[in-house]
Amino acid sequence: MLETNVCGLNFKNPLLLAAGVMGSHASSLNWILNSGASGVVTKSFSIEPNPGYHNPTTVPVEGGIINAIGLSSPGVENFKEELEQIDSKGVRVASIYGASPEEFSYLASEIEDLIDVIELNVSCPHAMCGYGSSIGQDPTLTEKIVKATKESCKVPVWTKLTPNVTSISEIAIAAEKGGSDAITLINSLGPGMKIDIKTGNPILSNKFGGMSGPAIKPIALRCVWDVYDSVEIPVIGVGGISNYKDVVEFLYAGASLVQIGTSIMDYGPEIFKTINTDLNEFIENSDFNSINDMVGYAHKKI
Amino acid sequence: MLETNVCGLNFKNPLLLAAGVMGSHASSLNWILNSGASGVVTKSFSIEPNPGYHNPTTVPVEGGIINAIGLSSPGVENFKEELEQIDSKGVRVASIYGASPEEFSYLASEIEDLIDVIELNVSCPHAMCGYGSSIGQDPTLTEKIVKATKESCKVPVWTKLTPNVTSISEIAIAAEKGGSDAITLINSLGPGMKIDIKTGNPILSNKFGGMSGPAIKPIALRCVWDVYDSVEIPVIGVGGISNYKDVVEFLYAGASLVQIGTSIMDYGPEIFKTINTDLNEFIENSDFNSINDMVGYAHKKI
Amino acid sequence: MKSPEVLEIKEIIEETPTIKTFIFDWEMEGENIPYPGQFLMVWNFKDEKPMSISHMNFKNNEIGFTVKAIGPFTNNIHTLKEGDNLGIRGPFGNGFNCDFKDKHVLAVGGGVGMGPFIPFSEECINNGGEVDVISAATTKDELLFVEELEDLGVNVYTCTDDGTCGFKGFATDRVNDLLKTNHYDSAAVCGPEVMMKPIFDLLEENNIPAQYDIGRYMKCAIGICGQCCVDNTGWRVCKDGPVFSEKQLRQITEFGKYQREPSGIKQYY
Amino acid sequence: MKSPEVLEIKEIIEETPTIKTFIFDWEMEGENIPYPGQFLMVWNFKDEKPMSISHMNFKNNEIGFTVKAIGPFTNNIHTLKEGDNLGIRGPFGNGFNCDFKDKHVLAVGGGVGMGPFIPFSEECINNGGEVDVISAATTKDELLFVEELEDLGVNVYTCTDDGTCGFKGFATDRVNDLLKTNHYDSAAVCGPEVMMKPIFDLLEENNIPAQYDIGRYMKCAIGICGQCCVDNTGWRVCKDGPVFSEKQLRQITEFGKYQREPSGIKQYY
Numbered sequence A, B: 001m002l003e004t005n006v007c008g009l010n011f012k013n014p015l016l017l018a019a020g021v022m023g024s025h026a027s028s029l030n031w032i033l034n035s036g037a038s039g040v041v042t043k044s045f046s047i048e049p050n051p052g053y054h055n056p057t058t059v060p061v062e063g064g065i066i067n068a069i070g071l072s073s074p075g076v077e078n079f080k081e082e083l084e085q086i087d088s089k090g091v092r093v094a095s096i097y098g099a100s101p102e103e104f105s106y107l108a109s110e111i112e113d114l115i116d117v118i119e120l121n122v123s124c125p126h127a128m129c130g131y132g133s134s135i136g137q138d139p140t141l142t143e144k145i146v147k148a149t150k151e152s153c154k155v156p157v158w159t160k161l162t163p164n165v166t167s168i169s170e171i172a173i174a175a176e177k178g179g180s181d182a183i184t185l186i187n188s189l190g191p192g193m194k195i196d197i198k199t200g201n202p203i204l205s206n207k208f209g210g211m212s213g214p215a216i217k218p219i220a221l222r223c224v225w226d227v228y229d230s231v232e233i234p235v236i237g238v239g240g241i242s243n244y245k246d247v248v249e250f251l252y253a254g255a256s257l258v259q260i261g262t263s264i265m266d267y268g269p270e271i272f273k274t275i276n277t278d279l280n281e282f283i284e285n286s287d288f289n290s291i292n293d294m295v296g297y298a299h300k301k302i
Numbered sequence C, D: 001m002k003s004p005e006v007l008e009i010k011e012i013i014e015e016t017p018t019i020k021t022f023i024f025d026w027e028m029e030g031e032n033i034p035y036p037g038q039f040l041m042v043w044n045f046k047d048e049k050p051m052s053i054s055h056m057n058f059k060n061n062e063i064g065f066t067v068k069a070i071g072p073f074t075n076n077i078h079t080l081k082e083g084d085n086l087g088i089r090g091p092f093g094n095g096f097n098c099d100f101k102d103k104h105v106l107a108v109g110g111g112v113g114m115g116p117f118i119p120f121s122e123e124c125i126n127n128g129g130e131v132d133v134i135s136a137a138t139t140k141d142e143l144l145f146v147e148e149l150e151d152l153g154v155n156v157y158t159c160t161d162d163g164t165c166g167f168k169g170f171a172t173d174r175v176n177d178l179l180k181t182n183h184y185d186s187a188a189v190c191g192p193e194v195m196m197k198p199i200f201d202l203l204e205e206n207n208i209p210a211q212y213d214i215g216r217y218m219k220c221a222i223g224i225c226g227q228c229c230v231d232n233t234g235w236r237v238c239k240d241g242p243v244f245s246e247k248q249l250r251q252i253t254e255f256g257k258y259q260r261e262p263s264g265i266k267q268y269y
């Protein structure tokens, strides 16, 4: 009931792990696969090692958390060892980041044999200048990076976008033009900040961090809705999902797959099993025959 | 202890009512003034009457609500009757909206004698095309509108911005160049949406609505921080404030005044009295001697 | 505050040629538990409007409201069948005080304004009060809830504009008449404002404390948008009302005079 | 999950030339209540690092941790005075099982790894167990908590690398020695991993069930960032640990071999 096919790949259900959450080691990624996810996205990695920001790197806010891990990465050479060990029973998505088309295409060519999909992180809201959302806020650069990556590898390429732009559809269309096989949205929101009132210190060492968790769901849903209307390629929804109802909302809004991140903090890796069970029951009690039937359903209602 | 002066106006405390919340009638605005607010911002109004969108116009989400009231307005002629009756013991801020510099300047000249400040709503995320955030996402148009308004009236003009842009500082700088006397941020976030999973219907009749309430506070704070660093004029903070700690955070981030909206849903107009009492106690137990001492304090800590 | 919950219509009762009652399964627990005089926001996937709760069954876990077809929304609701969906959120508002042990209470309902008076009467009687109800309508066929109220042990006085049943004339006249023979400790009134205003004046003259269930155009229903605020106090009908005491009503200067359209423009009666 | 709470340092105890204990007022209620083996994240407004809870006073509502100065962060903490501020969040992690009624338990702490063993011993004794503790250090002056533990009724065995106090040699040798004469139902071990690994091997040989409090570089401490996950199970030391049973430890293939730097690069011991 839960199987679906996106970009020519079979997913045994529509639930994937989102990038950056328990995603730094093959061992934790395999735990997530064993917990019921149909696929996993790795923590984003770069060519060179990067320790990320000093702590504090996360702080809770109403309805979620803000984080500025700072794209820590062991560098592609070290990370290959992890990629090799991710269980191929799930769909293995490598999230990569860089500052130029050359960096992205180099990374893609280095790892394409080890994984099933490449996700481009052009959307991290707390990346160093020149990385992350400073790319995904520029349609021309986004298109170039997607194009360069596509030319350097044969696996499907998903482009992950930031909601922190005036028009997300504009960026999605640019990614589609560049040849992206799907659009993932959204990366964390904002950035936002929190200040300690006793001392006046911003709590995150980076001051600002991306917001994630249930509070960002309405924004993520609207981004999925808009981009579904703007491009032909599949949309992958992420942001604040914590139960099967959220998944249904995302599918209705136009997502073909969803990713789950922050909710693992509250529910652990077991969340994948729980949602799969509930989602299966929901579909069995509905008029839908497949996940695919549900994708974009709400667009037909208006 | 709580008095402050912004744009040459005295405020008996830093708390104002935000636009659009209990702000359509003089009677409810006066209730808010009697509950301890130092000033009130009216619901945004236009030249011609506008009934707004069909219901549902609000729906709860994690950490707040989304709304698409749709800028309902009785039109300036009818609204003058309300403006005349707002108690002048508080600072009376009229929020106006239009689609062109001419509309804004006409509105300003029509009402400037009845109120103390004009706030320009160039930021509503669910306005009809050509209004609201479609202006505030364009620096050139924002500057023009501020300039036209300034030329047509003598009262201070505050420009209220939308966070739904790639760079809020860019827009704030444009407003400052246009002659704005202060920047108010943020208008509601997103827009976001919510879909009923039983029927597949987006719940808001307008599908999308602006998000407000505690969940948007981290984003609002970061916008205040950024704009405080980018302009010389005062910043007025709004977004998710529900207690005195939130107010302290906004002051530290750079706000000279704050506005409170959605929290009235949970706490009623009494929230102004409660926060004033708590804030007063906080300052008395601190090393600060005035509200002004606290403005931007966190910037000195880093 | 909750999102609308989409529920299937369990039962439709055709009360009069223009009025139907819609009944739903409803878990009577926590914030769901309604109180007489509270209302629901009803979403037909095109618009959403307030409706008084006219039916509360705590044993069977049911809730319901009674709708008069008078315009686009209510006409659409009337086309629905059992099993069809509606979105419901609530209950909202303050509700009636029903604490009338050993007291004699007069309830006056005009037309579909009878809505809250079955739950109200039930609660008053449970609390040890005696209830008289004036059910007023234009004509006999439009009278609401007469039998149901009699079954509860209420003294029902009917009143029709055309005299087809009971007293011929307006509800005010009926009240005036009853006051000559009966003593009432308190009253509760719901109906069109043009009906409520003269009753308010009459009850004030007679020094009878009373509660008035008033209507204003509603958008959010959660006390935030300000649409339903009344002059001169600014009270929100959706949150601080919809039921106001006679003392409060004296301060609501717009009562009986005007209310506001969705745009905010005043609409004089 | 909570934000760091900024608290004033109430008391500083100079335990050894390189180790200090920092004590804070702490409301012992709800999610605040700590358990032996749990840790806190300590924020000095420049960085934030994990520290085992070494002091829990339920009567006086106090909490504390014990810090060895070994680098930029811990050196900075050592410069602080009573009355200075630190940000604290927690408690985090699972903590030790202390349910050893009528059992004989051996706790082995190396250096500042002694941190959790006052609360651990107290809880075991309260539950009716008997506790022996090996306090190991490089030299006499660096031995931790000997008197405090003796006051609790614990049999303390000291052990120094240089023989300045008690047994001369490594903790493993001390454990080996004790096993010859004593029967232990269970053990608990905390210290540098190069110390824990041979003790683990020794206890395994002797079939003694044990709990190991291990350390990994931590960022979020709330089980989300994945930094602290261990091979091959992927368990999060901050959430699923930091205490693991011997059965679990057998599956943690990286134990005693490597851990990961902030970048994720493996650092072999």
Ligand SMILES: Cc1cc2nc3c(=O)[nH]c(=O)nc-3n(C[C@H](O)[C@H](O)[C@H](O)COP(=O)(O)OP(=O)(O)OC[C@H]3O[C@@H](n4cnc5c(N)ncnc54)[C@H](O)[C@@H]3O)c2cc1C
Binding pocket: B055, C039, C048, C049, C050, C051, C052, C053, C065, C066, C067, C068, C069, C070, C071, C072, C073, C074, C075, C112, C115, C214, C215, C216, C217, C218, C219, C242
């Ligand atoms: C607290 C409250 C309880 C109510 N209870 C009942 C009830 O139990 N049964 C019943 O039949 N009616 C009730 N009403 C009135 C009901 O909401 C209107 O009859 C209905 O909204 C009419 O909509 P329409 O599209 O059919 O007609 P329209 O022609 O659109 O409206 C007719 C009149 O209904 C009122 N109205 C319309 N929309 C709204 C709105 N969003 N909020 C408030 N009033 C509105 C206005 O006075 C309007 O002039 C109640 C109203 C309020 C405020």
Ligand SMILES: Cc1cc2nc3c(=O)[nH]c(=O)nc-3n(C[C@H](O)[C@H](O)[C@H](O)COP(=O)(O)OP(=O)(O)OC[C@H]3O[C@@H](n4cnc5c(N)ncnc54)[C@H](O)[C@@H]3O)c2cc1C
Binding pocket: A055, D039, D048, D049, D050, D051, D052, D053, D065, D066, D067, D068, D069, D070, D071, D072, D073, D074, D075, D112, D115, D214, D215, D216, D217, D218, D219, D242
């Ligand atoms: C669960 C746990 C409990 C701990 N309890 C204590 C304790 O009670 N007392 C004590 O003195 N120390 C304790 N530590 C170790 C303590 O966190 C490090 O000593 C401290 O972070 C060193 O920081 P530094 O800047 O002084 O030195 P650095 O030179 O930066 O680091 C020295 C070593 O400390 C470790 N370390 C550094 N940063 C971190 C980090 N963010 N998370 C985990 N390890 C880190 C690394 O192994 C590093 O090689 C604990 C560690 C963990 C994981």
Ligand SMILES: Cc1cc2nc3c(=O)[nH]c(=O)nc-3n(C[C@H](O)[C@H](O)[C@H](O)COP(=O)(O)O)c2cc1C
Binding pocket: A018, A019, A020, A021, A043, A044, A067, A069, A071, A095, A121, A124, A160, A186, A187, A188, A211, A212, A213, A214, A216, A238, A239, A240, A241, A259, A260, A261, A262, A263, D224, D225
């Ligand atoms: C701790 C943390 C680390 C993250 N790291 C990455 C990352 O490396 N690359 C990336 O594309 N997204 C990263 N994200 C964003 C998530 O993949 C996801 O887009 C976002 O958190 C919204 O989903 P959620 O609400 O389910 O967490 C990170 C999020 C969190 C909370």
Ligand SMILES: Cc1cc2nc3c(=O)[nH]c(=O)nc-3n(C[C@H](O)[C@H](O)[C@H](O)COP(=O)(O)O)c2cc1C
Binding pocket: B018, B019, B020, B021, B043, B044, B067, B069, B071, B095, B121, B124, B160, B186, B187, B188, B211, B212, B213, B214, B216, B238, B239, B240, B241, B259, B260, B261, B262, B263, C224, C225
């Ligand atoms: C119901 C509602 C109506 C609003 N109407 C307006 C408006 O007319 N003009 C405007 O500038 N902002 C309007 N806002 C935005 C608020 O003024 C405020 O910027 C936003 O809600 C964030 O603050 P809060 O979280 O305290 O509500 C409205 C907000 C709400 C919830």
Ligand code: FES
Binding pocket: C217, C218, C219, C220, C221, C222, C223, C224, C225, C226, C227, C228, C229, C236, C237, C238, C239
């Ligand atoms: S309907 Fe919005 S305040 Fe009453």
Ligand code: FES
Binding pocket: D217, D218, D219, D220, D221, D222, D223, D224, D225, D226, D227, D228, D229, D236, D237, D238, D239
């Ligand atoms: S430190 Fe982040 S998962 Fe453990």
